[in-house]
Amino acid sequence: MKRKSLLAILFGIVAMFLVACGGGDDSSSEAEDVRTVGDDIEGATELTLWVFAAQHVDFYEDAAKNWNEENPDKAIKLTVETYPYDQMHNNLLLALQSGSGAPDIADIEIGRFPNFLEGEPQILPMNEHVDPIIDEFVKSRFEIYSKDGKYYGMPTHVGASVMYYNTEIMDAAGVDIESIATWDDFMAAGEKVVANTDAMMFNTFPGDYLPYFQMVSQQKSDFIDENGNPTINRQENVDALQLLLDMQDAGIAEVAPGAQPHAEEFYSYMNDGGAAAISMPIWYMGRFTDSMPDLKGKMVVRPMPAFEEGGNRSAGMGGTGTVVTNQSEHPELAKEFLAYAKLSEEGNVKLWTILGFDPIRHSVWDDERVLEDNKYFQYFGDDIFDTLTEIQDEIAATNVTPLTPDVVTELNTNTLNNVLRDGSKTPQEALDAAQEKVKSQIVE
Numbered sequence: 001m002k003r004k005s006l007l008a009i010l011f012g013i014v015a016m017f018l019v020a021c022g023g024g025d026d027s028s029s030e031a032e033d034v035r036t037v038g039d040d041i042e043g044a045t046e047l048t049l050w051v052f053a054a055q056h057v058d059f060y061e062d063a064a065k066n067w068n069e070e071n072p073d074k075a076i077k078l079t080v081e082t083y084p085y086d087q088m089h090n091n092l093l094l095a096l097q098s099g100s101g102a103p104d105i106a107d108i109e110i111g112r113f114p115n116f117l118e119g120e121p122q123i124l125p126m127n128e129h130v131d132p133i134i135d136e137f138v139k140s141r142f143e144i145y146s147k148d149g150k151y152y153g154m155p156t157h158v159g160a161s162v163m164y165y166n167t168e169i170m171d172a173a174g175v176d177i178e179s180i181a182t183w184d185d186f187m188a189a190g191e192k193v194v195a196n197t198d199a200m201m202f203n204t205f206p207g208d209y210l211p212y213f214q215m216v217s218q219q220k221s222d223f224i225d226e227n228g229n230p231t232i233n234r235q236e237n238v239d240a241l242q243l244l245l246d247m248q249d250a251g252i253a254e255v256a257p258g259a260q261p262h263a264e265e266f267y268s269y270m271n272d273g274g275a276a277a278i279s280m281p282i283w284y285m286g287r288f289t290d291s292m293p294d295l296k297g298k299m300v301v302r303p304m305p306a307f308e309e310g311g312n313r314s315a316g317m318g319g320t321g322t323v324v325t326n327q328s329e330h331p332e333l334a335k336e337f338l339a340y341a342k343l344s345e346e347g348n349v350k351l352w353t354i355l356g357f358d359p360i361r362h363s364v365w366d367d368e369r370v371l372e373d374n375k376y377f378q379y380f381g382d383d384i385f386d387t388l389t390e391i392q393d394e395i396a397a398t399n400v401t402p403l404t405p406d407v408v409t410e411l412n413t414n415t416l417n418n419v420l421r422d423g424s425k426t427p428q429e430a431l432d433a434a435q436e437k438v439k440s441q442i443v444e
Contacts, residue, residue: 031081033057037064044077045330047337048103051080052088055286056107059354063341076337096122096325104328105338108153110144110319114402117147123323124331125150129339136363144400145321153321154342157357159281160388160395161214161315162301169199169276177302183243186305190252193276200275201252204244206416207259209408210317214279215240217315217396219307223407224399230438232407233431241427245419255421267291279304281317282388285356289379296379303391314391316398358388406441410434
C-alpha cells in the first residue's frame with residue numbers, strides 16, 4: 001500500500017529546502033542552536049547530530065563528554081544542531097532521498113518516522129547493538145521504529161501517560177485526587193473546581209492530536225489497524241472526542257491558549273493556575289520544570305482516569321527514534337556512540353536524570369541513581385515511580401505506519417478544530433470525514 005502524499009511532500013518542499021539551505025551544505029548556519037563537544041580533542045572524529053527538541057541537546061552533550069572520557073581512543077567531536085520541527089524533518093527526508101546533505105545521526109519524531117522507512121530505508125539498522133540486550137527493554141517501543149525485523153530507531157522513552165494535578169487548586173475545591181478513578185469521577189471533580197475556584201478543570205487541544213490519542217489508546221483503540229488500514233471513526237474514538245466536547249459543554253474545560261500543550265501561551269496560563277489538570281506523558285515533566293516554575297511543589301502525577309472500572313489508566317504516547325544515516329562517513333562509530341547514549345545503563349539513567357523521561361530500559365527503574373533526589377522529585381514529589389509502576393501493564397500497543405503522518409495531519413488540521421474550536425461538526429461527523437479523507441490518499 002502506497003500513499004499519494006509522499007511524492008507531493010517531496011516536491012512541495014524542494015523550493016523551501018533550496019532557499020533555506022542554499023543547496024544543502026550550510027545547514028549549520030540555519031540551525032536555531034549549534035553546540036559542539038570534543039572540539040578541544042586533537043584527532044577526534046567529527047559527527048553531526050540533528051535534533052528538533054531543544055531539551056534533547058543537554059542529554060547528547062553529556063553523552064558525548066562521557067563517551068570521550070571512557071573512549072579516548074575513539075574520541076568524537078559531536079556537533080548538535082537544533083532545527084524547527086518541520087524544517088528538520090523535511091530537510092532530513094529530502095537529504096536522504098537526494099543522497100547528500102544528511103547528518104551522521106538524527107532524531108526523528110514518531111509521527112514522521114514511517115516516512116523514513118518507505119522503500120529501501122536510508123537509515124542503518126542497529127540490531128547488532130539491540131539484539132543482545134533486548135530483554136532489558138520495553139520491546140514494543142523498539143518495534144515502532146522497525147521494519148522487517150530490523151531496528152532502525154533508538155527510543156527515547158516509554159512515554160507513559162499520566163494525569164498531572166495541581167494540588168493547590170484541587171485542595172481549594174475540596175477534591176481528593178485519590179478518589180478519581182474514572183472519567184465520570186473526573187467530570188464530577190471538575191464541577192467542584194469550577195464552582196469553588198477561579199480555575200478550569202481541564203483543557204482541550206485542537207492543534208495537537210496527542211492528548212486526544214491518549215484517550216483513544218487507553219480504550220485499546222487506534223486510528224490504524226494491525227493491517228495498516230485507517231480506523232479513525234471507530235466507536236471508541238468517537239467516545240473519546242465526545243467526552244472532550246462534553247467537558248467543554250459542561251463548562252469544566254476550555255480550548256487551551258495556543259491550542260497546543262507546548263504553546264508558550266499555554267505554559268503561562270498553567271503557570272498562573274489556569275487549569276487544575278492536564279493529561280500528558282511523563283516526558284512532559286520537563287515542560288513543567290523549564291516553563292512553569294511557579295508550580296513547583298504543587299503538581300503531582302497520578303494515573304489517568306479510566307473510561308470504566310478496570311480499564312487502562314495510561315497510554316504510551318509520543319516518541320523519538322534516533323537513527324544513524326547511510327550518509328555517515330563513520331557509520332560504525334556513529335552506531336557505537338548512539339548505542340552508548342540510548343542503550344547503556346548509564347544512558348538510560350541519564351534519560352531520567354537529565355530529561356525526566358521514563359527510561360526505555362526497565363532494568364534501571366529501581367536503580368539507586370534513578371531514585372536519587374533530583375529536580376523532578378523536588379517538583380512533583382517522591383512518588384513518581386510509584387505511579388509508573390502502578391500503570392506499567394496498562395499501556396496498549398499503538399500502530400505507527402506510513403499512513404500515520406496523514407492521520408495526524410488530518411486530525412490536527414481539520415477534525416479537532418471542527419469539533420472543539422468552531423463546533424461545525426459532531427465528533428461522529430468529523431471522524432467520518434477524516435476516515436474518508438485519509439482513505440482517499442491510499443493507492444492499493
